[in-house]
Amino acid sequence: MQxxxxxEQVAWAWERVPFYRERFAAVGLEPGDIKTREDVRHIPFTEKSALREHYPYGLFAVPLSQIVRLHASSGTTGKPIVVGYTKEDIExxxxxxxxxxxxxGVVPGDRVQMAFGYGMFTGGFGLHYGAEGLGCTMIPAGAGxxxxxxxxxxxxxxxALIATPSYALHxxxxxExxxxxxxxxxxxxxxxxxxxCPPKLKAEIESRMHIICTDNYGLTEVMGPGVSGECLSSRNHQHIVEDHFYWEVIDPDTLEVLPEDSExxxxxxxxxxAKxxxxxxxxxxRDLTSVTCAPCACGRTTARMEKVRHRTDDMLIIRGTNVYPSQVEDVLSTIPGASPHYRLVVDNETGLDRLxxxxxxxPQVFTDSFAEMEGFRRLVADKLRGVLQLGVEVRLVEPGSSERFMGKAKRVEDRRG
Amino acid sequence: MGVTQIGVFLENQPGHVSRLTDVLEKAGVSIRGFSLADTTDFGIARFVVDKPAEALEALRAAGALTAVTELLCIELPDEPGALDHVFSAVANAGLNVEYAYSLVSTYVALKVGDIQQAQALLAGQPIRLIEQDDLLNSHTRG
Structure with a gap:
């Protein structure tokens, strides 16, 4: 069935979008050649650059008269991309x-308050109509x-509250x-x-707001939110909505598809x-994860992806060492009293990369003793050095000084010229 | 028991101290003494005030990180040899002082390990120990 x-989807793209027809021709492929899962591997990958190069409507498969809505990505990693939905797509x-x-765990009758911005971002309207479809009372408060x-x-x-985790914390x-x-x-x-949503942040919000926090995954390029979501039995994974998405996991360096059961x-x-x-x-x-097909305690049989901890784009190379922000989060989660709120700044003012x-x-780690604060700072720096194999300068800042964005929290700033 | 010190975390950025003093002023709190010291990237501001409870509430409401410490407080007459007199008494009592700073007019506040024990040890010395209420009195008098 899937x-x-x-x-059908492959044929639809090939028949209607010149970009795909050209890509298929370049590797000598036609939709009829796709008969097994193995054959799928011959289809060329689509990257974000394709959406940018064909901005705004170049990859649309239907005339604009059949598009009932447009959305666009936030453009945090470059120029925006735009996507269009037919009536069926919206359904x-x-x-x-x-x-x-x-x-x-949301049920009909839940009162669902939106704290995402509406606008071009897929999160606002996407979840709004989903909640209404489920029979919830939607409260479209919006951001801010x-x-x-x-x-x-x-x-x-x-x-129920829909928000970015950083805004929920705010x-x-x-x-309070x-x-x-x-x-x-x-x-x-x-x-x-x-x-x-780093696990420590989630746990903090859960204990302070007395709620259950779940996070879900999606991206504008393939639809928006709703690709996968967390059930209440498997808190570190998200069930992929497999009726609607065919997934593969590849080695980002060799582009080889990893075996489905490799995890x-x-x-x-x-x-x-069905787009x-x-x-x-x-x-x-560009999101790094692993997928398991093992049965879930919640009874759902769909494959589960591990929460995305980092992206291939997030990787920082500092003095030749690869660093992911998620590694920093892991270290912080092992230090009692260390806050999950941080920013990473990379520069090379002194000629050498510096993180x-x-x-x-x-509040629980603040004392008015310099010696104790300095000891805490050094403990964090030492643990980071141990894990990252890289000297990291640690600066202590006031609570609330990392911006709590209503959109995406910007945790990394690369100032290298 | 001695006087209450409120320590506040500071980032080394222009305007951080004035933000705190502004909060204290709006709360109707009078600063009776303060000390500011810093390392390269962060600092701790230490305040002794007339109304510590109000000061603490106002600072916390403004989002400041605070820590409360009790300090020993000794009268310091404004005359030659007074500081020597005080520190001799402290030395005679065998007390170790982590840090100390002057308050308004004629007091000096000292951070010591066990304040109760320190007060007991100094009881026989010819110096006058100051309590939180004395700060309030001196303020209202002025």
Whole structure:
């Protein structure tokens, strides 16, 4: 069933989008050649650059008159890309979001408050219509005005909050400051997306807001949120909505497809199975993960991908050493009192690459003794050196000084000229 | 028991101290003494005030990181030899001082290990120990 849909999708792209027809011709391939999973490997990958080069409508498979909505990526990693949805695409997308929300324990009747911005970003409207489709009461508050969000949670009896994890933490902190009692609040579930959610941050929000936080995964290029979501039994994985996505994991260096049951980490490659507006074949997500097909305790049989911890794009090369921000998060999670809020700055002012960690000081580690604060700073620096095999300058900064973005938290700043 | 010191975490950036003093002023708190020291990237501001509870509440509400420490406080007459007199008494009592700084007019505050023990050891010395309430009095008098 899944494979038949894949074949249809390949034919749809080939018949209607010159880009795919040319790519197939270049490797001597036609849609009829795709008969087994093995054959899929012959289809050339699609990269983000293809969407940029054909900006805005060059990869659309239908006339614009059949496109009922446009969305665009935020452009955090370059120029924006634009995608279009037909009526059917919007329906499929809604189904994916509904599946993802049900996994997170959202049920009809839940009051779901939106703290994503609407706009061109897929998160806002995507989750909005999914929640309505599920029979929830949608509260389209939108991004910003944190105190109003808290008032709405209280007054409307909100049970589920859609936000980036960093903004959810901001709402939590503002609530605490104005004396809002999160334990007594009706809020039950957090649906997080838009940026990776480190486990420590998730645990912190869970204990301070007294909710269950789930995060979900998706990307504008293949649809938006709803590609996969977390169930309540397997907190470190997300079930892929396999009715709608064909997945592969590749070695990003050799581009070889890893065996389906290998459970090895590699780059996730996705093909949406029913995308009429802008079909995308074998999209290289740049997200590194591993996929398991082992049964899940929740009873779902779909494959589960490990939470995306890093992207091939995130990798920093510092004095020849590869560093992922997620490694820094891992180290911080082992140090009692170390905050999950940080920024990494790379520069070469002195001629040599230098990595600086700006770490927020948590109230529980602050003492007014220089010796103790210096000892804490040195402990963090030593542990980082041990794991990264690289000297890292650690600077202690005030809590709240890493920006809590309503969109994506910017944790890494590369100032190298 | 002695006087209350409020330590506040500071990043070395222009305006950070004035932000704190502004918060204290708005809270109607009078600073009776302070000390500022820094390492290369962060600092700790230490305040002794007339109303520590109000000061602490205002600073925390403003998002500052705070730590409370009790200090020994001794009267320091404004005359030659007074500081020597005080530190001789402290030395005679065998106390180790981590740091010390002057407060308004005629007091000196000292960070020592066990403040209760220090006060007991200094009881026989010819010096006057100061309590938190004395700071309030001197303020209202002025």
């Amino acid at each position: 494979f038949a849909r894949l074949q 499929e997308w809604r189904y994916c979001i509904m599946s993802m929300m049900q996994m997170a 005005n944190t105190e109003r969000h808290i008032m709405m949670i209280e007054d409307y009896g909100t049970t 709402i939590c902190e503002v609530g 400051r104005i004396g809002y009692d999160w334990e007594k609040s009706s809020l039950r579930v957090g649906l997080f997306g838009g940026e990776p 090895c980490e590699g780059e996730l490659v996705l093909t949406p199975l 009429k507006g802008i079909p995308i074949l074998r999209y290289r997500t 600086t960690l700006m770490l927020e000081v948590q």
